[in-house]
Amino acid sequence: MGNxxxxxxxxxxxxxxxxxxKVVEEVHTHLPQAGMLVVNDGSTDRTSEKARAxxxxxxxxxxxxxxxGAMQAGYQYAYEKGYDIAIQVDADGQHDPREIPKLLHALExxxxxxxxxxxxxxxxxxxxxxxxxxxxxxxSQVISMIVRQKITDPTSGFRAANRKAIQLFASDYPQDYPExxxxxxxxxxxxxxxxxxVGMSERYSGESSITKIRSIYYMVKVLLAIFxxxxxxxxxxxxxxxxx
Amino acid sequence: xxxKIQIIVGVLSIILLLITFELIRKKRLREEYAILWFFTGIxxxxxxxxxxxxxSQFFVRITGIFYLSAVVLIxxxxxxxxxxxxxxxxxxxxxxxxxxxxxxxLLELEFKELKKRSLPRETGSS
Numbered sequence: 001m002g003n004x005x006x007x008x009x010x011x012x013x014x015x016x017x018x019x020x021x022k023v024v025e026e027v028h029t030h031l032p033q034a035g036m037l038v039v040n041d042g043s044t045d046r047t048s049e050k051a052r053a054x055x056x057x058x059x060x061x062x063x064x065x066x067x068x069g070a071m072q073a074g075y076q077y078a079y080e081k082g083y084d085i086a087i088q089v090d091a092d093g094q095h096d097p098r099e100i101p102k103l104l105h106a107l108e109x110x111x112x113x114x115x116x117x118x119x120x121x122x123x124x125x126x127x128x129x130x131x132x133x134x135x136x137x138x139x140s141q142v143i144s145m146i147v148r149q150k151i152t153d154p155t156s157g158f159r160a161a162n163r164k165a166i167q168l169f170a171s172d173y174p175q176d177y178p179e180x181x182x183x184x185x186x187x188x189x190x191x192x193x194x195x196x197x198v199g200m201s202e203r204y205s206g207e208s209s210i211t212k213i214r215s216i217y218y219m220v221k222v223l224l225a226i227f228x229x230x231x232x233x234x235x236x237x238x239x240x241x242x243x244x
Numbered sequence: 245x246x247x248k249i250q251i252i253v254g255v256l257s258i259i260l261l262l263i264t265f266e267l268i269r270k271k272r273l274r275e276e277y278a279i280l281w282f283f284t285g286i287x288x289x290x291x292x293x294x295x296x297x298x299x300s301q302f303f304v305r306i307t308g309i310f311y312l313s314a315v316v317l318i319x320x321x322x323x324x325x326x327x328x329x330x331x332x333x334x335x336x337x338x339x340x341x342x343x344x345x346x347x348x349x350l351l352e353l354e355f356k357e358l359k360k361r362s363l364p365r366e367t368g369s370s
Contacts, residue, residue, distance in 0.1 A: 060349055060353070061349045063345060
């Protein structure tokens, strides 16, 4: 059954010419049957050329929309092209393509709509600064409380979504801090999610978008966004159920 | 003293109204954005012409501030409304802009792929 499903790997990339080619090639060797889509989020460098040279389809946004807008465009592509599963893999190389089958397995066996690759289930050797781990653990506790389900790594961008979730994301995807906010959105739409332990490696190039100094500011903003999300009207889903 | 302030405020509000009107006439300002500016101009004009106007007297009484402050307060309130309106409009535009960018990217990709698929066929047949 797993082989018959159309799988799309979505790689959002903003000025990642140093690593995007390598990521695409690596994913391709481990998952040759999957389609590769790189969403170029208005890069000013040669991200598109590098991605195309390594064999990916490139969706080029006319200007920078941010990770939320770029990922949503990827899901829109997946939806329109009839893909059954879309997997987000970051272009900086911190997501290990060898872990993708674990995400697929969770979709199939655990029957979840979205599988989230977590760095914090078990010890898979992920090391990061104390600051970041404290921040993520606070997010984790707040979000787990809201969605009444243990989510250990709400900021992880390493995710697999099935057709139902692709449809939701194509029409509605948080823009500002998509990773933690998506968890809330899924909860509001009563879609199931599950976490899978994955190892993540060091980034090939570039820096995290969250630097040390700004991390507290970032945390406050995300918590505020999550708080506001709880009072947002959940998107209307019934019409989409029919289309499914 | 009061008459001076009245004249200054009155003249300013008339200038504001004229500019607003002129910009609408030249189609450089859309009516939906002009309407709040019109109300601002009219409100300030009314308060400058009739300092004893009910509402301004009411403001003076409940706040205990002077006439000029009352006018400034009223103008400020309207400006606040305008700025708020703009925030709402900008948010809407940002969303529409994002959707356009995504639509554009998807169509462009579709178009390129169609072109690539149809080109070899053309050369093959000719």
